[in-house]
Structures are given as structure tokens and as C-alpha cells.
Amino acid sequence: MTDTATKIAAGLEQAFVEFGFAEPPVEALREAAGVSMRTLYKYTPSRSEMVLSALEHRHRRYLHHVFDGLPGSKAEALDEIIARIAQWMAQEAPRGCLFHAAVAAAPQDARLRELLKRHKGEVAARAAKAAGAEDREMDLSLIFEGLTQSWPLHGSAAAGCARRLAGGLCPG
Incomplete structure (x- = not known):
């Protein structure tokens, strides 16, 4: 750009x-x-x-915020990813996911739906790789979606739940 x-x-x-x-x-x-x-x-x-x-710009910023400079330990990486998602929600998206809001505002827009799918898929794939849990990508996606969608209602308590749910996903 x-x-x-x-x-x-x-x-x-x-x-x-x-x-x-x-x-x-x-x-x-x-x-x-x-x-x-x-x-x-x-x-x-x-x-x-x-x-x-705007959403492409946000996508790049989000990936940078969540994934740059993660710790080397796979368990620590997943915990850090959840902490960074919670930090993002607190600072950048306290009312919820902007990608979902865009699709809700224009549900017939196939390009927006595809961007949402690509964004969420890339986040889950990168997290699974960082955590050494490539076979648990869908599980991580659901945990992250739960965190971002429940943030407006539960705030940081949602991050604690996400950590507990993700705790058993990483190999030793």
C-alpha cells in the first residue's frame, strides 16, 4: 500500500x-x-x-498485534495470543468484532463474507501453528470467536474462560 x-x-x-x-x-x-x-x-x-x-487495514494491524514476537514455547505462545486478543478487544474493539459488524450491515456482500472468512481462518491457522496444535485449528477458532463475541458482555472474564478452554489443546 x-x-x-x-x-x-x-x-x-x-x-x-x-x-x-x-x-x-x-x-x-x-x-x-x-x-x-x-x-x-x-x-x-x-x-x-x-x-x-478499512477492514484489510484492520486485518494487517490485528495480525501484527497478535502474532509478532510470540514466545518460543508453544503453551506460552497460545496464552500470549489469548492475552493479546483480549488486549485488542479492550483497546480496539470493546463493542465487538468489526468484521462481523460489517457483514451484519451488508449480509449480501459476498466480498465482505469472504474477507471475514479469510481473516478468521488466518488467525486460527497462525495460532494453531504457533501452539503446535495444527489439528485443533477449529477448536482455536471457536475459542477465539467466543472470546471476541462475548467481550462486550463479559470483558476480561471472557479471556480467563478462553485460557481455560485452550489450556488442554497444546501438546506437552
Whole structure:
């Protein structure tokens, strides 16, 4: 991504986090992106493209936050992944998963559904590999989904439950 594309995506991401997907008019999105309307439409020619750009940016940030610099021990890595997901939820997504919110706002959008699937799949696959539990990818996916979906109701208690559920998944 170019610096301008990254700036736009970051601004759009924050606008969608703050206002949701239905509420902000394009002028508010342009303002959040910090560019002219012409530049906004050059990089994201439709509202749908704006949403996709914001979510792709969020996907990269999330993967960086959760997986960069994990401890070498597989059990420690899984515990750290859960801690980082909880930290993300507290700081970046206290109202829930932005990917699920985007799909809920446009359930017929196949590109959004595919992005959601890719995002969740990549998170589960990377976590399974880091934990040495490649055969438990679906289990980890369900634990992470439980954590992110229950965060708005239960906060950090959801992370404790996720740790307990994940505790037996790693090999020795």
C-alpha cells in the first residue's frame, strides 16, 4: 500500500469503529481519511471499497498485534495470543468484532463474507501453528470467536474462560 492508501484506510477504519457502517456519510468518511473527496474516490471508488479497504487495514494491524514476537514455547505462545486478543478487544474493539459488524450491515456482500472468512481462518491457522496444535485449528477458532463475541458482555472474564478452554489443546 502507498502512504496515501494506508492513511485513507486507517482513517476509514477509525470512522467505522466509531460510527458503524450505516451511519457516517461519505463526507464524514472523507474527513476521517484526511484527504480530498477526489483522492478518497481515487483510492476507494465506492462505499463498499471504503469498507473493504478499512477492514484489510484492520486485518494487517490485528495480525501484527497478535502474532509478532510470540514466545518460543508453544503453551506460552497460545496464552500470549489469548492475552493479546483480549488486549485488542479492550483497546480496539470493546463493542465487538468489526468484521462481523460489517457483514451484519451488508449480509449480501459476498466480498465482505469472504474477507471475514479469510481473516478468521488466518488467525486460527497462525495460532494453531504457533501452539503446535495444527489439528485443533477449529477448536482455536471457536475459542477465539467466543472470546471476541462475548467481550462486550463479559470483558476480561471472557479471556480467563478462553485460557481455560485452550489450556488442554497444546501438546506437552
